[in-house]
Amino acid sequence: MRYILLALLATASLCAEQSFSMIKPAAVKEQHIGQIIAMIEQQNLALTNIMMQTLSQEQAEAFYGEHKGKPFYPELVAMMSSGPCVLMVVDGDNAVLRLREIVGSTDPKKAAPGTIRAAFGKSVGENAIHASDSVESAKREITFFFGAN
């Protein structure tokens, strides 16, 4: 019985998860879409939904609603609505954590070599890509852009 329980726990810890990612306008403009997606795919993470969209100011404000009132908020909203983004649903075992690993630290200067932000980020603000910070955020962000399934 104990072994069955252990086996179940092991399976659960490897369970498939969904994360949300967004290639930001500067990286789209600089023709980095392909290389960024390739780095995600090479982690054995699968893109199960993709959509290119230019966010309206209202969408960007709502998406980053938790940062409302912070000094960088107006700039963030302006940057995110300045051109098209690539919105993506990322599937795989522990997708949230593994996506964050390949994305790298928020500050590209602190991001580990071989990460997306080390390769394509320019600053904390213009850091090439967004990735969900938790399973709950991923669900909310996927629903925000792709609707409930």
Added chain:
Amino acid sequence: MKLERTLSIIKPDAVSKNYIGGIITMLEKAGLEVIAAKMVHMTQEQAEGFYAVHKERSFFKELVDFMTSGPSLVMVLEGEHAVKANRDVMGATDPKKAEKGTIRATFAESIDANAVHGSDSIENAQKEIQYFFTEHNLCPRVKHHHKHHCCGCGH
């Protein structure tokens, strides 16, 4: 400089093998800009309608089965001579005949599962883009004479 638009599809074989990034990298390096993209798992009706020109051909059923077998990534590409530039970087329909360095030589397995579709003329590009997108879905990088990002002015 004459900007053109063309339709590109990353087919189910390439999507399932995680080649989306590799293929888009080659398109971007060819100077083509992705100005619209959506992932679509085509229904039989959608695939039949898209390939209606091949309806009487012997390979039609197989083609439709293949195109409905999994999700595809449908994209609009914009650039100088985009129709030809896309076809050049795609390579010959038969991957065995495709030149080295082309998408099909790199990522395609057979003449059927050949990784990508690209419009074969400016006229067909317009039809194929309209089949999947409205002007409102397009996000051209080049700002046209309207200030709005997805102005759809068509120039």
